[in-house]
Amino acid sequence: MAGNRELTQVGDLPEVCLAHAIALTSPRDACRCAAVSPAFRAAADSDHVWRRFLPPVLQPGPKPAAGKDAYLRLCDAGAAVPVDGGNGMRVWWLDKASGAKCYMLSARALSLPWDDGEFSWRWTPHPLSRFRDVAELIECTSLDIYGRLPAAELTPATSYAAYLVYGVAEGHRGMSYPDQETTVALGGARAATAHCRGRRVSARQLI
C-alpha cells in the first residue's frame, strides 16, 4: 500500500486478514471463496477459518489442532458423535453449509406413552437406525410422544427444523385419523404447531 499508488486488491491482503474476513462468512461461503482464486483458496482453506466454524465447545485451546478436515469429519451425520453424558441416547453433527449443530435423539430419550401397560411398546434393533434399538408400537389408545433438548446447545441465530423419524409397519391401522399434531415449544412457550396427515411430521421453528 505505502508509496506505490497501484490499487490494492483484496487478494493482495495478508493471508491472515483475508482468512479473517472469510471466517466471518459461513462454511459454504468459504468453499465458494476457494474457487475464486489461488490466493483466496489459501486463505479459505486455512485453519484460522475452519476453527471458527467449529462449535465453541470444540474450539481447541492454546494449541489449535482443528482445520477443514476436522470440520468436515464432524459434518458426517452417519458418524455422528454421542453427546457427552447422554448415555449414547443423543448424538450430534454439524450442518455442512452453515456449521450449525444438529441433534438426533434415540427413542430411548423420548417419553413414550405407557398408559396402556408394559406391552404398549417393544424395544427392537433396526437395521436403518444408528441407535442400539428403536421403539416399536404394539398397542395404545392415545399416542403422545415428547422429546426434549437443551435449547442452549443449539446454534444461535439459526433456523431449525424438527423431525420425527418413524416407519409404518405392514398392515398397520389407526394412524390415519385424526390428524397428527406437532408442537415445538421453547422455554414453555408454544412456538409452532402443525397438523399433518401425511407420513412425515415436521415443524419449523426460528430460534
Next chain:
Amino acid sequence: MEVDKGKGEAEETRKVAEADRDTVTLKSSDGKLFEVSKEAAARLSTVLAGMIAGGSIDDNGTDLKQIGSEALENVVDYCNKHANSIPSAALISSSISFNTAPFKEPEEWERKFVDRLSHDALFDLVEAANFLGMERLLDVTCHKISEMMKGKSPDQIREVFNIKNDYTKEELEEIRQELAWAFYDD
C-alpha cells in the same frame, strides 16, 4: 483526556512537545502528520501501545513507513471516534490474536465508518489495522469484506472485487467437484 480535532488537519494544529502531551503524532509513508489521542491509540493498537510504553514515540512524528496518508487518516479518525463513542474498557486486548472468541457485531457508527470507504481505502485500512495490531478495527473492516462475499458465487465474488480468474479450467473443475456441496443452492 482531551481529544484533539485530529482528522487530518492535525499537522496544522500540532504543537511543539509539551512535557505531558496527551496526544501522539504519527507520520505516514508520504510524510503527512496526524495527531491522535494517546489514550485511544494505546487502547486500540497493541503496536502503538508498545511504542508509547517503550518510549519510542517521536514528538516530531513517529514514522509509520508502511502506512499511506489516506489509511493513516482513517486509523486516526477511527481512534478518535472510538474515544468519543465507547465508554472505554471493553474491546481491550493485550495482543492481536485473530482469536476464536465470539465475534462482536460492529456498532452502528463502526458500520457507517467502513461503509463510506472505497474498496481500495478499505483494503488499505485492513493492512494498516493488521500492521498496527488493531484487533477491533481489523474485525470491523474484515466484517465489511465478509459481507461483500456472503451468499455469492465465485463469479460474483470475482466481480465484486475485480479479481481475475487465474485458475485453469481443469483446476476450477477439480475444486468444484471437491466442494460440490457448497455449490448447490438451498
